[in-house]
Amino acid sequence: MEVLNQNQMYQADQMTIETLGIPGETLMENAGQAIVSEIAKNWGISTQIVVLAGTGNNGGDGIVIARRLLNLGYQVQLWLIPPEEKVRDAAKVHLELYHRHQYPVFHYGEELYPAIQQADVIVDALLGIGMAGELRPPYDRIVQEVNQSKAKVVSVDIPSGVNAEQATVSQAVRADITYTVQYPKQSAFLYPAASYYGMLQVVDIGIPPQTTDSLEYRKYTWGEKEYQSTKVERSPNSHKGSNGKGLIIGGSSYMIGAPVLAAQACIASGIGLLSCAFPNHILPIAAQKATEATFLPCREQDGNLVQVEIPGSIQVVAIGMGLGRTEQTCQLVKNVLAQDKPTIIDADALFYLNEMWGIVDNRSSVTV
Structure with a gap:
């Protein structure tokens, strides 16, 4: 799944609207x-819902959410934080549509705070991906x-107060669930910012995939779909020797778990x-925890590896887990890199x- 930063999301929106002709409204x-479809799956119509809407697209999404929930019979209060004259563009269109439905709009004031405390569900549509710096009044108190x-x-696209690109957070909404629009944003994977998202779920709003084709520095997350696409179909006549041969170099007297976990993960991946x-x-x-692995005889000193002979049949090497920071470790890494086999340094x-x-620059094999 593709991950976008602030400017990339703006570019995808712009191309969708201006080039492909899908209106922002x-x-x-x-x-x-x-x-709303996701909210309806989780909460019944007797739920007391407060929708907090700011300016811009995030607030416009909140206005649509309030109208559609009211259409379904939910008990909803739409609280508009900025004055109505500051609502513009597509959000203004949807605010006018909301008014034509003759649904009430509650305007920011002290009465908001008791409403927040009495709500069963709060929809956070205050601030979107354009958020930068610290929260200003009244948003700081509202959050x-x-x-x-x-x-x-429930946060819309991004918890208010979280920057779309950065890990650091000064003050922000702590969401139980964030429904992010079309693409997850970069900060959803950067801690501590990621902890503010709660459960992250992507909702499709109809932005075509070709809108990101021209973006620079594209980033992706791997899910089950991506993992499945890398699996090689094995011949019924194959055996363990024909499906990849790897070596893990690691471990020391006081760090046994790390190399064992690496071995278990390697086995689980299908080597x-x-x-x-x-x-x-x-x-x-180790042999009790990774029963499918074989173990090479190695020279050690004071509980640390000092020499490993890498068999010529090995196709990929991983080194570092639990080795300790010693002169012997440094020499082992040099020796492994000199073998010019695909290598994972960890x-x-x-x-x-x-x-x-x-040494790395002169290698022809992949170094991760």
């Missing part, structure tokens, strides 16, 4: 409809009241034959990588 209606309430909090180069004294423990082995870029 339609995208806003689609967003509201998609989120504080939302976080102190007992209501379930045909896994060999492990661990210190001899931890083999009885954990303690990364500590020495800065002094080995010349």
Whole structure:
């Protein structure tokens, strides 16, 4: 799944509207409809819902959500935080449509805060991906009241106060669930910002996939679909020796778990034959946890590996998990890189990588 930053999302919106001819009002209606469909799956019509709407597209989504929930018979209060004259563009169109339905709009005032505390569900449509800097009044107090309430909090696209691109957060809504529009935003995967999203769910609003084709620095997350696409179909006549041979080099006296977990993950991924180069004294423990692996005899000193002979049949090597930061580890990493096999450098082995870029640059095999 593709992940966008603020400017990339703006570009996708702009191309959808200006080049492909899908009006912004339609995208806003689609967003509201998609989120209402999800809300209806989780809460019944007796639920007391407060929708908090700011300016811009995020607030416009909130206005659509309030109207559609009211159409379904939900008990909804739409609280508009800015003055109505500050609502513009597609959001203004939907506010006018809301008025034509003769549904009430509650305007910001002290009466908002008791409504927040009495709500069962709060829909946060205050601030969208354009948020930058710290929250200003009255948004800072509103966010504080939302976080102190007992209501379930649903954020639209992004929790208000969270920057779409950055990990750091000063003050923001702590959502129970965030329905993000079309593409997840970068901060949804950067902590501590990611912790404000609650459960993240992407809703499709009809932005065509070709709108991101020309973006630079494209980023993706891997889910089950992407994982399944990498799996190689195996011949019924195959055996473990014909489905990949790997080696994990790791472990020391006080760090046994890391290399064992790496071995278990490697086996679970479907490798045909896994060999492990661990210190001899931890083999009885490791062999019980990774029963499918084979173990190579290795030289060790004071509980640390000092030499590993890599069999010529090995096709890929991973090194570093639990090795410890010793001179022996540094030399082992150099020796592995000199083999010019596809190599994963991890954990303690990364500590020495800065002094080995010349070796890495001269390798023809992949280094991760």
